[in-house]
Structure formats: structure tokens, C-alpha cells
Amino acid sequence: MTIRENYAYAKAAYEKWGISVDEVLEKLKMIPISIHCWQGDDIGGFEVNRNELSGGIDVTGNYPGKASTPEELRSDLEKALSLIPGKHRVNLHSIYAETAGEAVERDQLEPKHFEQWVSWAKENGLGLDFNPTLFAHPKADDGLTLAHPDREIREFWIRHCIASRRIAEYFGKELGTPALTNIWIPDGYKDIPSDRLTPRQRLKESLDKIFAVAIDEAYNLDAIESKLFGIGSEAYVVGSHEFYLGYALKNNKLCLLDTGHFHPTEAVSNKISSMLLYSDKLALHVSRPVRWDSDHVVILDDELREIAHEIVRNDALDKVMIGLDFFDASINRVAAWVIGTRNMLKALLYALLTPAKQLKALQEEGNFTERLALMEEFKTYPFGAVWDYYCETMGVPTREAWLDDIKTYEKAVLSLRS
Ligand SMILES: C[C@H](O)[C@H](O)[C@@H](O)C(=O)CO
Ligand SMILES: [Mn+2]
Numbered sequence: 001m002t003i004r005e006n007y008a009y010a011k012a013a014y015e016k017w018g019i020s021v022d023e024v025l026e027k028l029k030m031i032p033i034s035i036h037c038w039q040g041d042d043i044g045g046f047e048v049n050r051n052e053l054s055g056g057i058d059v060t061g062n063y064p065g066k067a068s069t070p071e072e073l074r075s076d077l078e079k080a081l082s083l084i085p086g087k088h089r090v091n092l093h094s095i096y097a098e099t100a101g102e103a104v105e106r107d108q109l110e111p112k113h114f115e116q117w118v119s120w121a122k123e124n125g126l127g128l129d130f131n132p133t134l135f136a137h138p139k140a141d142d143g144l145t146l147a148h149p150d151r152e153i154r155e156f157w158i159r160h161c162i163a164s165r166r167i168a169e170y171f172g173k174e175l176g177t178p179a180l181t182n183i184w185i186p187d188g189y190k191d192i193p194s195d196r197l198t199p200r201q202r203l204k205e206s207l208d209k210i211f212a213v214a215i216d217e218a219y220n221l222d223a224i225e226s227k228l229f230g231i232g233s234e235a236y237v238v239g240s241h242e243f244y245l246g247y248a249l250k251n252n253k254l255c256l257l258d259t260g261h262f263h264p265t266e267a268v269s270n271k272i273s274s275m276l277l278y279s280d281k282l283a284l285h286v287s288r289p290v291r292w293d294s295d296h297v298v299i300l301d302d303e304l305r306e307i308a309h310e311i312v313r314n315d316a317l318d319k320v321m322i323g324l325d326f327f328d329a330s331i332n333r334v335a336a337w338v339i340g341t342r343n344m345l346k347a348l349l350y351a352l353l354t355p356a357k358q359l360k361a362l363q364e365e366g367n368f369t370e371r372l373a374l375m376e377e378f379k380t381y382p383f384g385a386v387w388d389y390y391c392e393t394m395g396v397p398t399r400e401a402w403l404d405d406i407k408t409y410e411k412a413v414l415s416l417r418s
Contacts (some may be wrong), residue, residue, distance in 0.1 A: 003398060006265040007389035010382035017355040022203035023382050024111055024352040025315070025390050033344050034089040034129045034180065034229075034323035037096055039065045039336050040076045042329045045133070048103040055135025056143065056230025061330025065414025068145035070098050072417065074120050080337035081124065083402040085345065085394035090125035091323055093116060094164055095136065102394055104135065105263025107159035111170035118174045129323065131155075132164035134185045143346070146206035147199040147238040157185075161210040165220055174221025175208040180283060182256050183210070188233025199238045207247060214308050221321075223283045224248060225256040228263060230293070245275075258304065258325055264371035266329040269306035276316055285325035295326045298340040300347060308347035330415070331349055335406045342402075349382055349390065 001009075011021045042059040044050065046069070053059065067073040077090060094106055104113065121128050134145040134157055143146075145157040157361035161183055168179035187199065211222060226241040229385050241262070249257040255275060259268045268284070275282050287305065288296040297302060313319045324344065355374070362371040388398045397405060 044066040128171040129174035129180040130168040147203040180225040188237035223254040223256040224397035227261040256283040258285035260287040260293035272310040283321040308351035312351035
């Protein structure tokens with residue numbers, strides 16, 4: 001059977017449930033995933049005075065072919081994007097600035113340092129998102145930044161965050177789509193703090209100063225990302241979930257939920273509906289924690305599907321900004337992007353092909369037997385046939401065929417890098 005024949009059979013099966021598969025595919029086309037550039041170079045960046053990665057995060061693995069210049073990183077991203085159906089976004093960190101060999105301090109960064117990224121995004125029809133980088137820097141060596149007891153250090157990072165929001169504003173203006181600026185800080189303590197409040201007061205004051213600079217939401221949206229613990233901040237993280245949830249609600253900012261930043265049995269999928277009752281928008285860093293915030297490549301597991309269900313069945317596709325956050329240096333880095341992004345899209349397609357209305361009604365009627373039975377039966381509906389058809393019509397390889405492109409690219413490009 002051909003891909004189209006399989007699709008016709010699958011379509012009929014879903015249409016029996018009132019699901020218009022063609023409409024589903026039109027919807028899927030419109031969902032942008034924000035693809036994090038840092039999977040391509042192990043969060044290295046291009047600073048002239050580059051520092052070791054810090055901030056309680058770590059990248060493990062030594063797969064050859066890592067990008068070490070902006071041109072290489074963009075070329076790798078282009079290769080990945082050519083294997084992923086749809087139009088997406090690229091998420092940058094400030095350490096990916098291009099400063100023509102000049103050492104520019106992070107609080108002095110300007111839009112001009114990202115001009116090449118913007119022209120590349122224009123050429124490729126991409127949106128850009130942004131992150132100030134509050135780690136891998138001498139002023140973050142003790143693991144404190146916006147909550148630092150030293151006012152000068154705090155002021156430095158405040159200036160950096162404001163500069164970052166200005167850069168994102170420039171992205172938004174140039175590309176016609178608002179950039180999401182996400183602030184994540186590593187601040188915390190390895191051991192039991194004697195005072196949890198004071199650092200949080202300082203973080204609140206720092207954020208107030210950062211956001212006192214008004215930027216039109218048509219160009220820039222602000223998000224704040226919480227965390228439970230990091231390497232070296234096991235006992236206490238200043239920017240906890242409760243801290244940012246409160247701050248975001250009070251100050252009309254987006255909470256960014258990273259799926260690796262909670263207790264291992266705590267599910268982000270279960271938070272989305274509650275948070276959307278009180279906020280217009282929220283953001284995600286979809287990752288895969290394995291025993292801890294390990295940032296493994298996203299797979300099509302139960303939690304990923306549940307996240308997609310929560311976004312789709314609650315009609316929140318334009319409210320939840322989906323970004324990815326993983327960094328695996330033990331496998332081909334371009335393949336990592338492709339695997340993770342295709343899986344995010346597969347999860348969304350799976351959710352779009354679920355008879356959500358009927359399942360909701362069954363729950364309301366208290367018919368839990370049928371609810372469970374249908375949810376399980378839909379797991380073996382011919383979803384793969386729809387995915388294959390989508391890939392084919394979007395001009396990207398179907399099934400595992402994309403691996404051949406990766407192998408060719410590895411041989412012709414990655415293996416030649418030192
Ligand atoms: C590099 C990213 O900004 C970083 O991963 C952050 O988003 C995070 O999740 C830290 O644990
Ligand atoms: Mn994250």
C-alpha cells in the first residue's frame with residue numbers, strides 16, 4: 001500500500017468519529033515549535049572570551065562534529081529544519097551573538113550583534129526567540145546573579161536582561177512575530193539556607209527593574225522559568241515555581257514550565273489547565289528528565305502525549321508557546337533536533353486525532369469504562385499513516401528515511417570538522 005492509500009484508510013477510520021483529518025493537518029501546519037539552538041553546540045556559544053558552562057546544568061557526550069561557528073550552527077539548523085515538517089522558530093541565547101572578534105560584555109549587547117541571525121531567519125522564514133545568558137560567566141561563578149547580595153553584580157545582570165529584551169524587540173520588529181524572551185537564572189544554594197526570603201526579595205526587585213522598561217508586546221513577550229534544583233543548588237533555588245507563578249500572575253508575564261524542572265513524579269501536563277485558568281498565555285520547555293533534569297532528547301512518551309492533549313483539547317494552541325530544551329552530545333546533534341521536534345509534532349498530531357469532545361462527554365456522564373476503553377483503543381488507530389502523509393505532503397522524508405540525509409550530512413560536513 002502507498003502512503004496515500006494508507007492515508008485514505010486512516011482518514012476513514014478517524015472520520016467515523018467526526019474528526020476531519022484534512023482540517024487537523026491544516027491546524028498542525030500552523031503550530032510553530034521553538035527549536036533551541038544550543039543543542040547544536042552543547043550550549044557553547046560564540047563569545048570571544050568564552051567561559052566554561054556553569055549554572056548547575058551539564059552536557060554529557062562527545063559525539064564528533066559539533067558546530068563551532070555561527071555558520072556551522074546555522075547550516076546544521078537548516079539541515080534539521082529540512083527534515084522537520086512545518087515552519088518553526090529558532091531560540092537563541094545571548095552567547096550566540098556575533099561580535100566580529102570583539103569582546104563585548106553581556107550588558108553591552110545590542111541588536112547589531114544579531115543582525116546575521118535575523119537575515120538568516122528572514123531567508124528561511126523563521127521566527128526567533130531569545131534568552132539572556134545568566135551562567136557561564138565570571139559574574140555568575142558563585143551561582144548567584146539577579147539575587148546576588150552584591151548590588152553591582154545584580155545591576156550587571158539586570159542590564160543584561162534589559163539588553164536582551166531590546167534584542168528580542170528587534171527580532172519581533174524585523175520578523176513580524178513577537179519574540180519570547182525567557183529569563184532563567186541558576187541562583188540557589190547547595191545546602192540548607194538560613195534565609196529563603198531575602199534572596200527572593202532581591203530577585204523580585206531585580207525583575208521589577210528589568211520589566212520597568214516597557215516594550216511593546218507586539219514585538220516581545222517576557223517569560224520567567226522556574227526550577228526545582230540544579231547541580232550545586234540542590235537544597236534551594238531562588239526562582240522556584242511558586243515564586244514565578246506568583247510573579248507572573250501579578251505582573252502579567254508568562255510562566256515558562258520546563259518539563260525537567262519539577263519533582264520526578266510531578267507532571268507538567270497536569271499544570272497546564274490550572275495555569276490557563278489564570279493566565280492568557282504560558283510557555284513550555286519540553287525536555288525529558290531521566291531521574292533528574294538530565295535534558296534528554298524528547299521521545300514520544302506518555303507525558304509528551306499528555307502535554308499535547310492538554311494543549312489541544314483545551315483549545316490552547318495559541319496560548320501555549322511550545323519550545324524545546326534538551327542537549328545531548330552523545331548522539332548526532334542534528335539528529336537530536338530532528339528526533340525531538342518530530343516527536344513534539346507527532347504528539348500534537350496524535351492529540352488532534354483524538355475524539356476529545358466525545359471523551360469529555362463520557363467523563364461528564366461518569367462513564368469511565370468507555371472513557372478508558374476509547375483512550376486505549378485510539379492508541380492503535382492508524383495515526384502513523386496520517387503522519388507519513390503529512391511528511392510527504394510537506395516535502396520532508398517519511399518515517400526513518402530522514403536518517404539517510406543525516407548520514408550523508410555527517411559524512412560530507414560534520415566529519416570534516418576538527
Ligand atoms: C540553556 C537553557 O536556557 C537552560 O537549559 C534553561 O532553560 C534550563 O532549563 C536550565 O535548567
Ligand atoms: Mn529550560
